[in-house]
Amino acid sequence: MKASTTNLNKRGYLYTGIGLVTVWGIVAIAYPAVVLPSPYETLLALLELSRTAQFWHSLGVTFWRLTAGFGLALVSGVLLGSLVGHKLVAYQLLRPAVLVVQAVPPVSWMLLAILWFGVGGGAQIVVVFLALFPIFFFHIAQAVRQLPTDLLEMAKVYETGWIKTIRAIYVPAMKPYWISALAITVGMGWKTIVMAEVISGQTGVGAVMNTSRIYLQTDEVMAWSFVVACLGVVSEAIVRKLSGGERHDPIR
Amino acid sequence: MIRFDRLSVTYGGKSVFANFSFQPALHAITCLMGRSGVGKTSLLRIAAGLQQPDDGCVIRPEGRVGYVFQEPRLLPWFTVEENLMWLLPNRSVQRKARVRALLDAVGMGAETALYPAQLSGGMKQRVSLARAFLMSPRFLLMDEPFQGLDKQTRMNMYGLLLSLWEAEKPTVLLVTHDLEEARTLGHHIIKLTGSPVTGYTELANKRMNMEDEWNEPSIRTEQLA
Numbered sequence: 001m002k003a004s005t006t007n008l009n010k011r012g013y014l015y016t017g018i019g020l021v022t023v024w025g026i027v028a029i030a031y032p033a034v035v036l037p038s039p040y041e042t043l044l045a046l047l048e049l050s051r052t053a054q055f056w057h058s059l060g061v062t063f064w065r066l067t068a069g070f071g072l073a074l075v076s077g078v079l080l081g082s083l084v085g086h087k088l089v090a091y092q093l094l095r096p097a098v099l100v101v102q103a104v105p106p107v108s109w110m111l112l113a114i115l116w117f118g119v120g121g122g123a124q125i126v127v128v129f130l131a132l133f134p135i136f137f138f139h140i141a142q143a144v145r146q147l148p149t150d151l152l153e154m155a156k157v158y159e160t161g162w163i164k165t166i167r168a169i170y171v172p173a174m175k176p177y178w179i180s181a182l183a184i185t186v187g188m189g190w191k192t193i194v195m196a197e198v199i200s201g202q203t204g205v206g207a208v209m210n211t212s213r214i215y216l217q218t219d220e221v222m223a224w225s226f227v228v229a230c231l232g233v234v235s236e237a238i239v240r241k242l243s244g245g246e247r248h249d250p251i252r
Numbered sequence: 253m254i255r256f257d258r259l260s261v262t263y264g265g266k267s268v269f270a271n272f273s274f275q276p277a278l279h280a281i282t283c284l285m286g287r288s289g290v291g292k293t294s295l296l297r298i299a300a301g302l303q304q305p306d307d308g309c310v311i312r313p314e315g316r317v318g319y320v321f322q323e324p325r326l327l328p329w330f331t332v333e334e335n336l337m338w339l340l341p342n343r344s345v346q347r348k349a350r351v352r353a354l355l356d357a358v359g360m361g362a363e364t365a366l367y368p369a370q371l372s373g374g375m376k377q378r379v380s381l382a383r384a385f386l387m388s389p390r391f392l393l394m395d396e397p398f399q400g401l402d403k404q405t406r407m408n409m410y411g412l413l414l415s416l417w418e419a420e421k422p423t424v425l426l427v428t429h430d431l432e433e434a435r436t437l438g439h440h441i442i443k444l445t446g447s448p449v450t451g452y453t454e455l456a457n458k459r460m461n462m463e464d465e466w467n468e469p470s471i472r473t474e475q476l477a
Binding site: 150 | 427
């Protein structure tokens, strides 16, 4: 049953993909390439791009910024989330502040960050951090608040020690929240960093996309969009594969 | 030794214990009785160090503690066997054999690979009993441990508890509503009295070859000022 569902899912992706590309190809016939390049032209543009050093350099720059912003958000979100998960007062105090951070559009943060730090001063990293931090914060706070106190009491009475308690209770109890937070943030991170670079210009995937737009190289914009979308989907799939699926390792 | 010394406990704004002192007999099974909500569970939690009294102090015996909670409290992501295994030190040899033997003793030998969600309430309770016995506790706290078990299983569990007690002579505090059960198991039967609880009455007991005196108890009443 499970296997056949998976097959259907996989075939579903395939059929939908073929369908979309077909529609895209048909619509592209009606318009000039500068408005809508065909799938074939986009593929050619992608191959062309991938042969340039700038392509890989831009990817590298963007990936580094994403990693830095993601790492900062992860560490601070987990630390503060754990803190407020344990202390209700801290949660009530910090929650509105984090909600405000989340409510301000990333574009606004980007413009402010450029004004404050300049385009070369890590403004993109700041924006990724601000976009992802609330997600870690709320997920971890929630995960800590729902920790099974009955099981923790049991572990305390039986003097299992904190290493075993973390492995056998904290990790599996918090796992669904972890998976959810990571899956959301890796996907969102790629979109946010590229958006930030489009605005800041200069370097990175977003900046190159913006240059292509200025020169009306729509096929390159499409090719880059495809690359970024794939990176988002693939990173999310990797996170789910690494963290989900298999059962928690029993301690032997 | 174990001793509850002038305990005062409030729970949710309500005074549960007021200046309550009690010294259970060491290496004996003491059954705790009293109307529901009187604070029997609180007393066990205080004895285990899970709850602090507002006033007074508790002296606990040295050594391992076993606790059968009212709910099974099994790890849902571990199998029956793993639920016991993870408590034992990694380096202890023959731990698998010990776990198997205990699970056999509680009649769960055939279900070791199942997860708690796949078990009935009574089965989970039996795993929780096996877990309490696993570490050869010096001090065993049991909160209505045989609730929800059918009569035959309950008899088997009585036998198991008594044989464990014979082997290791732990100090046992057992909360129960069932006088028959208390008489079968307890060396002492204590009924908590007062609201809030200020003292207790010791009930007569078959095992101590005393007369049946449920209705006119006062063999010994301690009321500390």
